[in-house]
Amino acid sequence: MWVRQIHRVKVEGGLMDGTDVKFSSGFNCIIGARGTGKSTLMKLICFALGNLPAEEKATRQFLKEIDQVLGNGRVSVWFVNQLDNQRILQRTPGRYPRLFDLEGKILQEGCELQFNFEAYHQGELENLLDNGPSALLDMLDKTVADPDSLLLQARDNLNRRKQIQKAYEAKAEQLNFWQEKMEQQSLLQKELDCLDLQEPERRLAAIEKEKGLLDFWEKFLVSRLRSLKSLLDGDYPTCRLHNGEFINPDLIQQLEETINNCLEVRHGQLQEVIKVLENGLDSITCLRALLDERHQICEEEIRHTLQQQGFNKAEEARRQRVFLLGQLGELIGCEEECNRFRRQLDKLDQQKRQLLHESEQLWNQIVSRRQQSIDHINYELDGNPYLKYRPASGREEYRNFLFGLLQGKFSRKLIDGIVRCFSPQQLIDIVARADEDLLTQQTGVTSQEARQLLWLLGTQPHFGAVTECELQDQVHLYYQPDHESIPISSFNLSRGMQCSLLLPIILLGRQQMLLGDQFEDNLDNAFIYELIIPRIQNIKLHRQLILVTHNPNIVVAGGADRIIVTQSTGNQAGIKMQGKLNDEYIKGEIIALLEGGREAFHQRIEYLGVG
Structure with missing residues (x-):
């Protein structure tokens, strides 16, 4: 307004x-x-x-x-x-x-x-151009019809993308943790498969696997039971709406009865689920006792068989197998955790892509309105002075971001070339496609450098934050002393001349x-x-x-x-x-x-x- x-x-x-x-x-x-x-x-x-x-x-x-x-x-x-x-x-x-x-x-x-x-305080106008082209653009935004609405929407979009990116990096770190566990699990399984086990050793391996399976599901049910009990302890027992004056007491009474019915049903259902889990744990305890008894008998039989056969090497293999199976038992559920985090990352990626699409549409509108305003100003000024609008030309934040990722690995010249040739979204797409050819053609890097760059950026979760680097629109003001001379940038003029060029822009007819x-x-x-x-x-x-x-x-x-x-x-x-x-x-x-x-x-x- x-x-x-x-x-x-x-x-x-x-x-x-x-x-x-x-x-x-x-x-x-x-x-x-x-x-x-x-x-x-x-x-x-x-x-x-x-x-x-x-x-x-x-x-x-x-x-x-x-x-x-x-x-x-x-x-x-x-x-x-x-x-x-x-x-x-x-x-x-x-x-x-x-x-x-x-x-x-x-x-x-x-x-x-x-x-x-539009308000300009004492000394503000003469210092305006000291703050660079972006400050001049901020001044011109005051001439655009309702600029704040679009800019606020764009700022809100950027903040939401930053939050999603932060969550994405945290989930990616957890996914890496579970992927390392899966790799460890795969190596242990290969090592276990390489052991030269005879029939007795295979039976012992089956026993250890049964123990690990029982441990996993017992821990799972205990965890869920604790969560449900905590939820039940913190729940509202009943709803009592009294000691107040109401205009519609009959409806308030219905509200109280409805809420109490819902709470009663919910409370009952939670208790039923808790009872089911407790019964399940009791059953697992009974099964553990039975399995332990059977395992003990089987292990004694296997040990007696091995002693009779005199398999010293087999006994050593058995001990190694027990050790490996113990480690594998601790890694049960790794694949499920990996898949869970992958699904979460996919969801966050989709949300961010949608926000990026909305951001692009917002900035297209902002750029269009700014360009229309500047075209109108240039028309009113009759071309002298005149304004030149350069969307997304301020890339210092983008450059600093890449320099932080690639410092010590690639030259500043190469980084400057990437910043000059590609927008953040274009660079994201190039890395996703591993487009080595486009990278070498546009920046002049060697094929080896391109491959190294693509691998390095593609393996860093924080690289996704490059799309949150703001590319600043800039406006440059030029003055042409006469029709034959070369236009002079306002940054190369005296303070008085700068004010002389800015005032006619400010004093244009607006509402x-x-x-x-x-x-x-x-x-x-x-x-x-x-x-x-x-x-x-x-x-x-x-x-x-x-x-x-x-x-x-x-x-x-x-x-x-x-x-x-x-x-x-x-x-x-x-x-x-x-x-x-x-x-x-x-x-x-x-x-x-x-x-x-x-x-x-x-x-x-x-x-x-x-x-």
Whole structure:
């Protein structure tokens, strides 16, 4: 949800207690001496509407400043949203905001609220390009219709994929554990098969196998019995809904009876299952006694037979067989565990593939909307300056991820080539297909290097997390001094020239209100008058502007519809006066604050001969 217009701002408590400002639907200018609360008023508006800095550190500092300025006071904002609904939003530091309609009926409270609009605080614009192409894109996202919805969905999708990947890696580690057990089981079985056993030894092997089978199922039933007893101990015995006043006691009575019936049946069924398991364990105990008795008789007969035959080697083989069978008995159930974890991994893989498909669709929409917005901006700017949009071109996180996996095994040049040629999803597909040819053709690696790379990536469960590496969209701003010269990147221009290129983009006609704090500080007056003033005069007809400024050209030549003058007594700041540009008392404040006073203003006119 975004803000179309702000009608009024009222501050109660704190440094600016008693401030009550009314704004025009067009162009509003806030003027005043330094330290009189102009920037503070802008920050209070942003605070009330939930428009906070993107970075966590900057947000903490911003809220700390608000707390110092407002204390336990509150700020109220009367505004119009994108649906033309008039609302009042009240906010106090440390508390949730409260949203009202014009009649004072509360519409929402107890949760965070955020209403978007374009806001540029003092010094923010000139430092924008220092943060790279992604920061410029964040600024341009404010011009896209409802960008936050898609971006939030994409962020939520990414977080869910990260959770699935984490679970996948944990399950894969457990699967590896059981696969190692299966390999150990296979080796033991082969070793057992190689023993030269005669008939007596084979009978002993059968005895050990019977013992192992009995042990496994006894442990299994004991484990399930403990789980059911724990579930029964923690269950609700009955449902009692009393000591309360109900509007519909008859329905509540039916609810209580229904729940108690369900609990009674469930309790009875659990007890029946527990009884069945206990009976099963009793039967196993009886069977164990019978088997032990028979095994003892068989073992004595076999031992007597071996002694009569004098098979010394057979006795040694028997002892070895007993040892091997004991180890094999401990490994019963490995295959079932492996299959169970494989099924879990397949399920997680399917869930992640579905999320990746949804993410691709979301980003296609985001890229399309961004491209449309940038095309419109370039059209409005008539190609100079102009913006160049490069989707998924910021790959530093992707590069660092691969470098962490492959460091010390492959060169940085090879890793850079992979990052440049393939997206994370493409690389996943190449590894899954073991596509050695495509890898060698695109990156120039040798066949041996390609095979090593595919094997190394394919055997690491953490490699699947590569699809969660964010590829950042980037926007580059260019300026062409004349039609024949080579376009110059904004990063190679002076601070003033950078601001000169950014301001025309900001001052394009859009429906969201624009709030700016002295973003003309690095611009010369000629540029302001020739380029900025005409844009202000044009967009104020259909877009609300609230600008803090020290520049008289912006106020006067821009034709401000409303002037707000701030003042400070040292301990208290607030509004000295507010009115229209042609009001005499407002003219006096403009001359005093922006022109240095009437005498200084007349001296300049007389000296320059322009009176």
